[in-house]
Amino acid sequence: MRPQYKQNCRAEIRPTQRRAEAYPIRWHRTWNGYLVGCILFIAIGELHAAILPAPQQVSPHCWAWIGPYGPASKANQGYRMNLGFVVGSQAVAVIDSGYTPAMAKAMLSHIRRITPKPVRYVINTNSQPHRFFGNEVFRKAGAKIIATREAAERMHNEEAQFAASIATTLGIPPAELHAPAAPDQLLEFDHPITIALGDSTLTITPVGRSHTRGSLVVQVQPDRVVFAGDVLMAGRLLAVIPDGSIKEWIAAYQRLRTLDADIFIPGHGPPGKLSSFDHPTLSYLTLLKSHMDKAVQQGMEINRAIDQWNDAAWQGLENYTALANRNAYQAYLESQEDGF
Numbered sequence: 001m002r003p004q005y006k007q008n009c010r011a012e013i014r015p016t017q018r019r020a021e022a023y024p025i026r027w028h029r030t031w032n033g034y035l036v037g038c039i040l041f042i043a044i045g046e047l048h049a050a051i052l053p054a055p056q057q058v059s060p061h062c063w064a065w066i067g068p069y070g071p072a073s074k075a076n077q078g079y080r081m082n083l084g085f086v087v088g089s090q091a092v093a094v095i096d097s098g099y100t101p102a103m104a105k106a107m108l109s110h111i112r113r114i115t116p117k118p119v120r121y122v123i124n125t126n127s128q129p130h131r132f133f134g135n136e137v138f139r140k141a142g143a144k145i146i147a148t149r150e151a152a153e154r155m156h157n158e159e160a161q162f163a164a165s166i167a168t169t170l171g172i173p174p175a176e177l178h179a180p181a182a183p184d185q186l187l188e189f190d191h192p193i194t195i196a197l198g199d200s201t202l203t204i205t206p207v208g209r210s211h212t213r214g215s216l217v218v219q220v221q222p223d224r225v226v227f228a229g230d231v232l233m234a235g236r237l238l239a240v241i242p243d244g245s246i247k248e249w250i251a252a253y254q255r256l257r258t259l260d261a262d263i264f265i266p267g268h269g270p271p272g273k274l275s276s277f278d279h280p281t282l283s284y285l286t287l288l289k290s291h292m293d294k295a296v297q298q299g300m301e302i303n304r305a306i307d308q309w310n311d312a313a314w315q316g317l318e319n320y321t322a323l324a325n326r327n328a329y330q331a332y333l334e335s336q337e338d339g340f
């Protein structure tokens with residue numbers, strides 16, 4: 001399907017063409033103006049779309065951008081994560097709105113090449129900037145923003161810090177970047193909701209604290225697909241951060257086993273069956289937690305506990321060098337807090 005904005009341009013040109021017969025000189029000016037406007041409009045659309053490649057179709061209703069690994073940078077414009085959307089017979093739902101308003105505009109441009117259906121929902125899988133900083137673009141396009149209450153609290157509390165970090169990373173003036181307004185609907189842990197898009201249904205389940213507080217997953221039926229956000233990682237080492245919890249992350253992972261789905265789309269890395277995330281997500285978390293629990297129990301000091309942590313099985317993963325020690329450090333603190 002042709003993008004909507006191209007059709008709009010054509011529709012605007014037609015009445016001007018008719019008037020041209022009576023006013024040839026003005027027509028030239030007006031026509032040129034419209035033509036320049038159209039070209040600019042298309043060029044801006046293409047420019048936005050250029051931040052992201054074309055999305056991949058994962059199932060009859062589900063599409064995803066499967067991003068590269070590594071940190072956000074000026075070169076990748078923050079595109080380093082997975083994002084997605086679901087196209088139902090009545091409406092579209094977007095899963096995470098990207099790192100910047102420009103990225104959200106790129107998402108919208110790509111969505112418009114696939115469907116003219118209205119984007120009615122944006123679901124933020126967690127509170128990190130790459131999951132929600134594009135919210136306002138979709139809100140202006142008519143979408144309702146859904147997140148957990150805990151995620152919304154962090155979005156609000158750290159919005160200035162997030163905006164400053166995005167501006168620094170991308171080299172844009174901080175004044176040009178505004179944090180999105182609060183989500184419109186807040187969900188509570190363990191209280192799933194269902195939304196219908198016509199011929200497909202989303203079940204949004206808050207799974208609690210994992211990579212971050214207030215993470216959620218989105219199950220799409222009848223496709224048997226789950227957008228799992230950063231609860232699942234593939235191909236790269238996951239990041240244990242102070243806002244998260246290894247113990248509760250393991251519980252969230254176990255909860256995914258109860259979902260009726262064949263394809264899980266992680267926050268980073270390629271989609272796959274849930275078992276394909278056992279090694280990069282579940283085993284890593286489980287072994288790291290039990291190592292640090294034992295170390296703390298034995299009264300081992302932190303540096304020795306980190307030295308003795310054997311994570312050779314995960315050394316081949318992307319981001320290993322950047323995150324391995326930080327994760328071990330954070331895991332020790334959590335075990336200490338747990339009181340072992």
Ligand SMILES: [Zn+2]
Pocket residue numbers: 081128130230267268
């Ligand atoms: Zn992430």
